Amino acid sequence: MDLRINFVTENTTRKMNSTQKCDFIISKLKTDCVLVFEGGLNPEEEAALIEEAMTQIDHQEFLGYKILNPTPLRMNGLFSRKNVRMTVIAPYNYEHLSIALV
Amino acid sequence: MSILSRLFARSRKTRVTIGILGAPNAGKTTLANRISNECGNGEPLGVVSPVPHETRDCKALEHCVISDQNGSLDLTIVDTPGIATSIDYREFQQHGLTRQDSIQRAKEATRGVIKAIQSLDKMDAAIVVVDAARAPFDQINWTVIGNLEARRIPIIVAANKSDLTEADPELVKETFQSDIIPISAKDGTGMNELYGSILSVSGM
Numbered sequence: 164m165d166l167r168i169n170f171v172t173e174n175t176t177r178k179m180n181s182t183q184k185c186d187f188i189i190s191k192l193k194t195d196c197v198l199v200f201e202g203g204l205n206p207e208e209e210a211a212l213i214e215e216a217m218t219q220i221d222h223q224e225f226l227g228y229k230i231l232n233p234t235p236l237r238m239n240g241l242f243s244r245k246n247v248r249m250t251v252i253a254p255y256n257y258e259h260l261s262i263a264l265v
Numbered sequence: 266m267s268i269l270s271r272l273f274a275r276s277r278k279t280r281v282t283i284g285i286l287g288a289p290n291a292g293k294t295t296l297a298n299r300i301s302n303e304c305g306n307g308e309p310l311g312v313v314s315p316v317p318h319e320t321r322d323c324k325a326l327e328h329c330v331i332s333d334q335n336g337s338l339d340l341t342i343v344d345t346p347g348i349a350t351s352i353d354y355r356e357f358q359q360h361g362l363t364r365q366d367s368i369q370r371a372k373e374a375t376r377g378v379i380k381a382i383q384s385l386d387k388m389d390a391a392i393v394v395v396d397a398a399r400a401p402f403d404q405i406n407w408t409v410i411g412n413l414e415a416r417r418i419p420i421i422v423a424a425n426k427s428d429l430t431e432a433d434p435e436l437v438k439e440t441f442q443s444d445i446i447p448i449s450a451k452d453g454t455g456m457n458e459l460y461g462s463i464l465s466v467s468g469m
Contacts, residue, residue, distance in 0.1 A: 206411025210382050213350055213408070217375040220352055222368050227351025230404045255351035263402070 166195055166257060173202040181208050185215040192228050192254045203232055203250040212252075227255040231262045281467045282341040284384055286413075287394035288405045289317040289347030292425040296394060296450035297326065297344035303456065304329035310344050316360045318370065320346045321377035323384050331460050338467050345384050346377030348405050385412050390419040390466050392459070397424035397432040397447065401440045410441070419466040423448050423459060 169191060176184055184204075189212075191198055204212065209230070216227050231251045251262050285293045294311040301310045306329070311320050329340040352374045357367035385391075391413050395401050401424075413420050422441055424434040428449035438445045446462055448455035 206408055206415055209404075209408040210385070210412050213348065214379050214382050216350060217352070217378045220371070220375050222352075222354050222371050226353050227349070230350055232404060232407065255353065 166197060166260070168197045168199065171198055171200045176200065176202070181211045182215075184208060185212050188212060188228075188252060189216060189219055189225075192252065193225055195254060195257075197251065197253040197260075200250040200252070201248070203248060209250075225254075225256070229253045229255055229260070229262055279337070280339045280341070281389045281463075282343060282387065283463060284343045284345055284388040284391045285394060286345050286381065286385075286391050286409050287347065288396070288403050289349055290315070291347065291394040291396045292450045293347065293394045294320050294344050296392070296423065296425065296448070297324070297342055299450050299453060299456065300329060300342050301326050304331075304340075310342070316362075317356060318347060318349075318352070318374035318377060320344060321370075321373045322346065323380050331464065333461070333464055335464070338464055340463070343384060343388065345381040346374070348378055348381050348409060349374075350405070352378070385409075385416065385418070388413075388418055390421070390463070392421045392423050392463075394423050394425050394450075395437050395441075395445075396426055397434045397437050398426045398429045401437045406441075421446060421459070421462045421466060423455075425450055427454060428452050 179187060188198060219225060220227055229252070253260055253262055285297055287293050295313050297311060298309040298313065301308070304326070306326060310324050310326050313319065323346070324344045326342040329342055331338050331340060352371045354367040354371035357370050358364060362370060393406065393409055395406055410420060422437065422443060422445040424432070424437040424445045424447045426432050426449060427434055427447040428451060434445060434447035446455055446458050448459055
């Protein structure tokens with residue numbers, strides 16, 4: 164399988180609502196894209212993405228995804244996620260691809 | 266008392282719904298069963314298994330009463346399925362399930378994850394269970410905590426499996442930059458501190 168990396172600018176996602184963003188992400192994941200989001204996803208979008216992904220897992224081709232917000236987060240201080248600058252999302256199916264904070 | 270605790274203390278609730286949340290195999294059901302047992306309920310809340318996604322539906326234990334010198338709290342404890350971003354039926358096959366049973370379990374697991382996400386809106390407070398014997402950088406923990414914070418739901422982070430030699434509750438504390446409660450749901454270590462924290466965030 165060929166793996167592609169797509170950098171998604173904030174300009175691309177700015178006008179998308181949460182549902183549109185989830186649809187965009189999952190459609191890209193299904194075409195073997197790793198997505199790097201400028202600006203990142205917020206926690207509510209991450210939760211919405213989980214819900215949508217669970218409805219679309221077909222137990223054959225699409226098994227979900229791997230995700231990482233590399234920016235260290237702090238639990239103290241509400242809404243600290245505004246510091247997040249990017250989110251990396253990859254298809255789960257690439258068993259040998261790992262994304263990790265090191 | 267943390268800022269979140271003080272915010273919650275204003276409501277002075279005596280009946281509180283507490284969700285137990287986290288990644289698969291963090292020990293959520295083991296914790297729920299211990300609380301159930303220590304509340305005098307004879308039945309375990311769920312089955313504990315090394316196979317991921319053993320819990321695939323939310324299960325509630327009502328009228329679990331804990332108290333201290335300031336009063337009593339009537340808890341509803343909700344054990345939730347582990348939250349994940351992927352469900353791979355082949356993982357179940359590695360635990361000895363047939364392919365057909367594995368796919369069926371995977372289908373149930375996807376529905377369970379959705380139920381766990383949707384349960385976030387029904388809680389007064391939450392215990393986020395983190396496996397202290399593994400590196401705590403799983404994005405799921407941040408997703409759960411971020412969503413609870415956005416809903417202004419008080420959070421208790423329990424660093425579970427502290428009985429294991431490889432457990433590192435300090436790393437959990439360092440990662441989340443917050444007070445955490447080291448516990449072992451298996452042997453009961455730290456449960457009094459956990460109950461104290463529940464009473465604290467509930468304003469007792």
